[in-house]
Amino acid sequence: MDGGAVTIREVAAQAGCSIATVSRVATGNGPVSGPMQKRVVQAALQLGFPLSPARDARRAVLGVLVPSLTNPVFAGVVAGVEQAAQANGLSVILAQTHYDTAREVGIVAALIAEGPVGLVMTVCNPATSEALAQVVRQRLPAATVYNENVPAGLGAVSIDNRAAMRRLTEELIALGHRSILFVGGRFASSDRAACRYAGFCEAMAAAGLPALPAQEVDFIEAAEDIDMSSAFQTLEPTAIAVSNDLLAMTVISSLRRMGLRVPEDVSVTGFDGIDMARHMSPRLTTIAQPSRTMGVLAASMVLGIARAGHAPSHLRADFTFTPGETIAPYRRDRRSFPLPTQQDRSSHDA
Known part of the structure; x- marks a missing residue:
């Protein structure tokens, strides 16, 4: 609202109740029904009136x-x-x-x-x-x-999400990877993913390498499944930096369905250091943060x-860089996607 500070009278008018009711909600003293308390809180939040008891x-x-x-x-x-x-x-x-x-x-x-x-x-x-x-x-x-x-x-x-992702990306660059893909949740839903992509871009720029466009996915849907085939057909990455461990596991499952091996064909890193990442095979290379x-x-x-x-x-x-088994040096003889069919191989041999 325009003008000075919001008054308790304005909150009462917005909520359709008495000033005394707003006072009881604001102070926590006295009975107020659940529906009325909700109306008063909503009115106070809309008007910017402090309600903390x-x-x-x-x-x-x-x-x-x-x-x-x-x-x-x-x-x-x-x-x-x-x-x-x-x-x-x-x-x-x-x-x-x-x-x-x-x-x-x-x-x-x-x-x-x-x-x-x-x-x-x-x-x-x-x-x-x-x-x-x-x-x-x-x-x-x-x-x-x-x-x-x-x-x-x-x-x-x-x-420091930027510094942590720079650390991971530099590890992939040191192994000879030049086409590295970043996969993360939608930046509008996660400032963490956005900061990590910024760190990824910084590492690529420092190495004189172009940063591929980020592949933003829906966190909830991608936790269940993700299809990486389109990205591989258009971008042909040899390594993938993923914005969290759970998503990295889903990415690895997608790569396996595509017939690609981790890390022989594609290197993958995660981020978070969740317990299950230590027990998967191959063990995930990641950044651990002390969540608890x-x-x-x-x-x-x-x-x-x-x-x-x-x-x-x-x-x-x-944060701690946690070495695992999902990254390896770039190999010229690696498999690429799509994999050749048996007919393709026979034609090539002929």
Whole structure:
């Protein structure tokens, strides 16, 4: 709204209730029905009116928002948040957005309505996230995990995604690969994938090599299956840098269906260091990030903001290059796609 600060009277008018009802929702004192509380919260969020209850009126819970629990990297963060929450006598409310920015907004509104001590979040893109903007306007203690370039007023725990992907790409270049493909989730749904592609491009440019266009895929669909045949027919890569481990496993399955061997024909790298990547065969070459520790740090930061008045800070966790068995030196005699048919081979032999 134009003009000065939003008043409680304006929120009451928007929600269709009394000023006293808005006051009860804002302070956490007094009974309010579930539907009315939802209406008041939605009106306050739309108008930018702070609803965070007084410190002693907040519920003993931490809200946690992640894109998806399909990817074990987020389960690691949740485990860390739960560890810190339990150590401080709190419970956890968990929600997932499935990489949907519109869903982020509604879920954050619902979490705020619960009156939590604070929030630990991974959003699609912090630069454009209305959900994060809501949290800032509410002055609710919060910290993101994995996100980079997080707005002021919020805590953050992340790694240097650019540097990590540069490290992986440089490894592939050192093995003689010159045509390297980047496969990642849609950048609009993941600032992490966008940062990793930027690091990939930096490594390619430093080596005097052209960076192929990024192959952006839907995270949820690609976790189940992905078809790499079109990319191979048009781009002919000899190596693939993938933006996360779960997606790398799907890429490897696609390559095998195409008759290509990893790493003899195509080298593949992942990113995250999830446990199952260590147990697959061949073992995945990847970047490991300390997900559980990052969850503990984020939750502890939120509690420090909420209970001790600490200022939000941005922390960088260390990443680790984890050698595996899915990369190898470039070979001139490697198989390429499409593989020759038996008839093609017979004609060539004749």
